[in-house]
Amino acid sequence: MKKEKYKILILPLCFFINIFNAQIGIGTGNPQGMFHVDGAKDNPTSGTPTPAQLSNDIVIDKVTGFIGAGVLTPQVQLDMRSTANENSLGIGTTSMLANAAGAGAVRYDVNNTPVGAKIEVSDGTVWHKAYVAPQKAVVVVRKIVSQSIPTASATTIINWNEVRDMSNSFNPSSGEFTAPRNGTYTFLLTFNFNGTVITDGSRVESQFYNPATSTVLASVYKTFGQSMTGSSDDANATRSTQAGGSSTVTLTLDAGTRVSVRLYQNLASSAIPLRVTTDPLNPANPDDGFNNLTVIEH
Known part of the structure; x- marks a missing residue:
């Protein structure tokens, strides 16, 4: 065998x-x-x-x-909710039609049409882009450092004290706001000068200015048409007066557009300081809160 x-x-x-x-x-x-x-x-x-x-x-x-x-x-x-740092889900793209993929299917769209690459979800008929709401720009700043505004010369307000900036869109030192995305933005400025004798027919102009293109995007005027002189009961003495006001504009801006706030004044023949507090930590100080800027993205 x-x-x-x-x-x-x-x-x-x-x-x-x-x-x-x-x-x-x-x-x-x-x-x-x-x-x-x-x-x-x-x-x-x-x-x-x-x-x-x-x-x-x-x-x-x-x-x-x-x-x-x-x-x-x-x-x-x-x-996949572990303690590791790599808890993410990688999703690729597909050319499948939404009805073939079925309702609830998810893909990564890289066609950049019309709003750029996005996650898409199928409802069984159409692929829908998943929308993630961005953090809207909300800026609140105030002046606590003295700054003089010369006569008859538009001057950018700089060295702001930042109270809030939700999207890191504002440079307090230069006073420039940069639009984080295409959209509509509202700017609210309040201003107040130290006391001075105001010239008849003078004005203060708030300018919302693009420093990159040297363009005034919008401006608001406040005029002063009466002389600030005393009545007969105080011997017609000339009196010092504080000029102030507020300006609100709404602008449509492209992403990356820079906007700073400028003031022009011809109230007097010389520069006039903005009214700021000497005690910024004390909100009860009578000079606190007069010069402020708020920017809100819609």
Whole structure:
């Protein structure tokens, strides 16, 4: 009789099976679910792995069948809420029609039409771009540093004290606001000068100015048509008066457009300082709160 030779192939043991509980572990002899992959092979031989050890694991729950990526007890069919820093879902693009992909399908659209690359969701008929509302620009600044406005010369108000800037769109030092996106913006300026004798027929002009193009985008005038002289009961003495006012404009701006606020005055023959507080930490100071700028994106 011819004797046949048999070769024995020995395979390395690369996974573990818990026969009694029907659990399979790859990279671990201590599976925590129906199927458990320990990517870094750092789990303990007994007991429950730590969140850090689980962060590189894949677990299929033995009761629900849900998949946990770095999660021991997934709460949904695919749960990725682990302690790792890479908890994000990578989505690719597809040319499938929305009805072929089915309602609830998600893709990453890279066609940049019409508003740039976006996540899209299928309703079973059409792909719809997911809208994420941006943080709108809200700027509130005030003047607490003295600044003189020369006569008959439009001067940019600089060195503002920033109270709020929701989108980091304002430079307090230069006094420039930069539109974060195409849109509509409202600017509200209040101003007040130190007391001086005001010339008849003088004016203050608030200018909303683009320093990049040297263009006045909008301006608001306040005129002073009466002389500030005393009545007969005070010997016709000339009196000092504080000139002030407010200006509101709404502008449609392209992203990146810079806007600063300028004041022009011909109230007197010399420069006039803006009225600012000497005690900015005390809101009850009588000089507090007169020169302010607010910018709101619609």
